[in-house]
Amino acid sequence: MTGAIGYNFAYLDEQTKRMIRRAILKAIAIPGYQVPFASREMPMPYGWGTGGVQVTAAVLGPRDVLKVIDQGADDTTNAVSIRAFFRNTAGIATTTRTSEATVIQTRHRIPEGRLHEGQILVFQVPIPEPLRFLEPRETETRRLHALAEYGLMQVKLYEDISRHGHIATTYAYPVAVEGRYVMDPSPTPKFDNPKMDNSPALQLFGAGRERRIYAVPPYTNVRSLDFEDHPFRAQEFAEPCALCGAIGVYLDEVVMDDRGRRMFVCSDTDHCETRRAAGHRGGAFGL
Amino acid sequence: MTNVPLLSVEGLTMRYGTRTGCADVSFDLHDGEVLAVVGESGSGKTTLLRLLAQELAPDAGRVRYRMRDGGVRDLATLDEAAQRLLARTEWGYIRQDATDGLRMSVSAGGNAGERLMAIGMRHYGQIRGAASDWLRRVEIDPARIDETPQSFSGGMRQRLQIARNLITEPRLVLMDEPTSGLDVSVQARLLDLVRGLVTELGLAIVIVTHDLAVARLLSHRMMVMRRGCVIETGLTDRVLDDPEAPYTQLLVSSVLAA
Amino acid sequence: MTHLPQLALEDVGKSFTLHLRGGVRLPVLSGLSFTVRRGECVALGGPSGTGKSSVLRMVYGNYRCDEGAIKVRDEGEWVDVASATPRRIIALRRRAMGHVSQFLRVIPRIGALDLVAAAGRDSGLDFEAADARARELLGRLNLPARLWTLPPATFSGGEQQRVNIARGLIGNHPLLLLDEPTASLDARNRAAVIGLARQRRDSGCAVLGVFHDAEVRAALADREIDLGRFTRVVAAEAV
Numbered sequence: 008m009t010g011a012i013g014y015n016f017a018y019l020d021e022q023t024k025r026m027i028r029r030a031i032l033k034a035i036a037i038p039g040y041q042v043p044f045a046s047r048e049m050p051m052p053y054g055w056g057t058g059g060v061q062v063t064a065a066v067l068g069p070r071d072v073l074k075v076i077d078q079g080a081d082d083t084t085n086a087v088s089i090r091a092f093f094r095n096t097a098g099i100a101t102t103t104r105t106s107e108a109t110v111i112q113t114r115h116r117i118p119e120g121r122l123h124e125g126q127i128l129v130f131q132v133p134i135p136e137p138l139r140f141l142e143p144r145e146t147e148t149r150r151l152h153a154l155a156e157y158g159l160m161q162v163k164l165y166e167d168i169s170r171h172g173h174i175a176t177t178y179a180y181p182v183a184v185e186g187r188y189v190m191d192p193s194p195t196p197k198f199d200n201p202k203m204d205n206s207p208a209l210q211l212f213g214a215g216r217e218r219r220i221y222a223v224p225p226y227t228n229v230r231s232l233d234f235e236d237h238p239f240r241a242q243e244f245a246e247p248c249a250l251c252g253a254i255g256v257y258l259d260e261v262v263m264d265d266r267g268r269r270m271f272v273c274s275d276t277d278h279c280e281t282r283r284a285a286g287h288r289g290g291a292f293g294l
Numbered sequence: 295m296t297n298v299p300l301l302s303v304e305g306l307t308m309r310y311g312t313r314t315g316c317a318d319v320s321f322d323l324h325d326g327e328v329l330a331v332v333g334e335s336g337s338g339k340t341t342l343l344r345l346l347a348q349e350l351a352p353d354a355g356r357v358r359y360r361m362r363d364g365g366v367r368d369l370a371t372l373d374e375a376a377q378r379l380l381a382r383t384e385w386g387y388i389r390q391d392a393t394d395g396l397r398m399s400v401s402a403g404g405n406a407g408e409r410l411m412a413i414g415m416r417h418y419g420q421i422r423g424a425a426s427d428w429l430r431r432v433e434i435d436p437a438r439i440d441e442t443p444q445s446f447s448g449g450m451r452q453r454l455q456i457a458r459n460l461i462t463e464p465r466l467v468l469m470d471e472p473t474s475g476l477d478v479s480v481q482a483r484l485l486d487l488v489r490g491l492v493t494e495l496g497l498a499i500v501i502v503t504h505d506l507a508v509a510r511l512l513s514h515r516m517m518v519m520r521r522g523c524v525i526e527t528g529l530t531d532r533v534l535d536d537p538e539a540p541y542t543q544l545l546v547s548s549v550l551a552a
Numbered sequence: 553m554t555h556l557p558q559l560a561l562e563d564v565g566k567s568f569t570l571h572l573r574g575g576v577r578l579p580v581l582s583g584l585s586f587t588v589r590r591g592e593c594v595a596l597g598g599p600s601g602t603g604k605s606s607v608l609r610m611v612y613g614n615y616r617c618d619e620g621a622i623k624v625r626d627e628g629e630w631v632d633v634a635s636a637t638p639r640r641i642i643a644l645r646r647r648a649m650g651h652v653s654q655f656l657r658v659i660p661r662i663g664a665l666d667l668v669a670a671a672g673r674d675s676g677l678d679f680e681a682a683d684a685r686a687r688e689l690l691g692r693l694n695l696p697a698r699l700w701t702l703p704p705a706t707f708s709g710g711e712q713q714r715v716n717i718a719r720g721l722i723g724n725h726p727l728l729l730l731d732e733p734t735a736s737l738d739a740r741n742r743a744a745v746i747g748l749a750r751q752r753r754d755s756g757c758a759v760l761g762v763f764h765d766a767e768v769r770a771a772l773a774d775r776e777i778d779l780g781r782f783t784r785v786v787a788a789e790a791v
Binding site: 327485528529531539 | 571613614615642659661673
């Protein structure tokens with residue numbers, strides 16, 4: 008299990024990994040709190056998961072099995088290249104199977120199947136500060152977190168309802184972690200918010216450009232903010248997955264041709280494939 | 295009515311380097327009292343206001359405040375969380391420039407309702423109802439509740455600031471030149487509104503102004519400041535009609551009569 | 553209740569220092585002492601410039617009193633206006649003394665009726681009582697009803713003066729200070745003011761006034777104090 012010649016295991020040098028691990032430990036100790044860290048330049052542009060990659064590099068061991076998804080899919084450019092990056096630099100095993108993975112780096116989704124103890128889910132985060140929308144000053148947002156003054160977050164949701172008649176935020180939907188820190192769950196759809204609550208897996212969040220790491224330890228209470236008369240509601244889909252027939256999962260719209268035909272299929276490709284392998288069939292299977 | 299002042303200021307002093315911002319200022323303010331602080335630009339009026347609001351730390355002196363439970367606390371001894379809680383429940387601060395006191399990209403309703411959300415109200419309908427009610431009280435058409443203050447006139451912005459501050463029914467409101475830069479007719483409407491709220495809610499107000507007519511109209515008592523020092527203090531009509539200090543006489547005699 | 557002293561001036565002195573005129577000091581009065589009892593109307597007399605209005609203003613706390621004491625009775629307690637805190641004087645104005653000045657200070661956007669009723673509410677009347685009493689007073693002072701809702705800024709001098717009188721009278725204070733209350737009024741309205749003031753005096757109010765008009769003075773005043781005797785004849789002090 009050796010990596011590419013000339014690189015340290017998992018690309019980053021050991022001192023950097025120790026620094027990041029210290030930040031991760033602090034983040035786990037203070038669930039939802041954004042810990043600053045000395046984010047390094049990575050061999051990929053910002054916005055391509057530099058924060059997530061650094062967190063993954065810091066937690067990977069030689070026996071880990073890595074899965075990388077982008078929007079739920081294992082086969083998109085971002086996922087493929089990050090997987091290849093760690094295969095080359097750490098020489099570790101990779102997988103597309105959620106249940107087999109020990110570390111899952113993700114952009115914009117949480118896998119459909121329930122994660123289990125011992126797994127680590129690493130989120131790529133573009134803007135970690137949930138209050139940034141209304142308060143541009145970092146000094147002030149830090150103070151608001153420190154004093155747990157979260158009225159401003161509620162103002163954002165209020166604005167949503169006043170404009171759209173309902174809370175129209177569908178992704179990066181703010182959550183309160185263990186009743187204390189309000190956290191941006193990264194641009195995952197709010198559909199996935201309930202999966203963060205009381206999850207057996209460790210959830211780590213890395214923002215490379217903004218130099219922040221935060222965490223949700225296993226079995227932590229994660230509550231989506233809402234109003235009493237406008238309670239949080241995850242998206243619901245009217246139809247089942249066209250390929251595997253799953254209901255109650257997050258669906259992507261796939262355009263079939265240039266005549267406007269389209270279908271809705273599982274965003275989580277592993278979930279879909281596993282179901283099909285088990286004989287489940289949707290309406291469009293075999294088209 | 296209690297005889298313990300709501301606000302009690304003792305020897306408040308603040309220097310900016312060698313320049314004096316505010317020198318040895320003392321006064322008491324009771325519930326329902328309006329104190330006007332007048333003086334020219336640079337006289338220390340705004341420094342005093344910011345010291346009262348705990349936005350600046352004094353070099354000497356203290357500000358004591360009677361809490362709702364009747365206990366009198368030295369504000370400097372409260373921790374930051376307690377100070378900020380006071381600032382958004384018990385106090386209001388109306389800024390000279392409404393863009394400093396409002397969230398310009400947030401709707402009028404969101405601006406007015408923010409303090410309620412900040413103290414934990416989580417019922418959209420009730421928050422909106424209260425916001426709409428306050429917009430009406432400050433003479434803003436509730437139909438404009440979803441517009442941002444960017445589309446509001448200067449006078450409307452100031453009135454929205456008042457609604458935003460008063461929604462939690464504070465007991466003390468600090469006002470920094472709230473009418474400067476407004477047309478006279480708009481100014482009159484705003485002053486009228488403030489007068490009404492003072493009587494209706496029994497607000498104590500410290501209003502900083504360089505406009506003696508505003509001071510006469512709104513305040514019971516007046517404090518004349520110059521170069522950070524209090525030159526003269528007393529009943530508003532007494533200070534204006536029988537000014538004692540040379541500077542006050544100059545100030546009063548410099549006003550253009552309409 | 554009547555015949556008890558309501559106001560007592562003890563050795564009162566006053567001068568103005570004009571700092572903008574090189575600090576020249578204008579003496580007004582010194583050694584002025586007198587008492588006004590309930591149910592009595594006292595007129596301040598003397599040539600113009602002897603400080604008649606100044607005395608009224610000092611009693612009301614509008615002018616500083618440099619020497620002596622000005623004691624006003626407030627519910628069994630004597631309050632010295634010369635040394636009282638602003639807060640105490642405000643309370644005194646609410647409960648114990650009404651003042652009709654020579655000029656009305658108008659407030660933008662506030663109609664005449666509201667202006668009068670607000671003064672009533674200030675002195676403790678509830679909303680309905682203040683409104684009813686304001687209507688009654690403006691009616692008795694012959695202010696045309698069509699003017700009641702209008703802000704008095706555009707009223708004639710006589711109309712403004714009657715609004716001012718109503719404001720001073722509405723509070724039913726035990727001490728009433730009248731500064732030329734009939735100066736710009738015609739005979740009919742002068743009679744109305746005399747009637748109202750008499751009624752207050754006869755119901756036990758102590759009235760102190762400046763009345764230029766000999767007819768008004770004769771109709772109201774029980775006695776007169778000639779301020780000429782107390783006017784300072786000291787020459788302006790050299791600076």
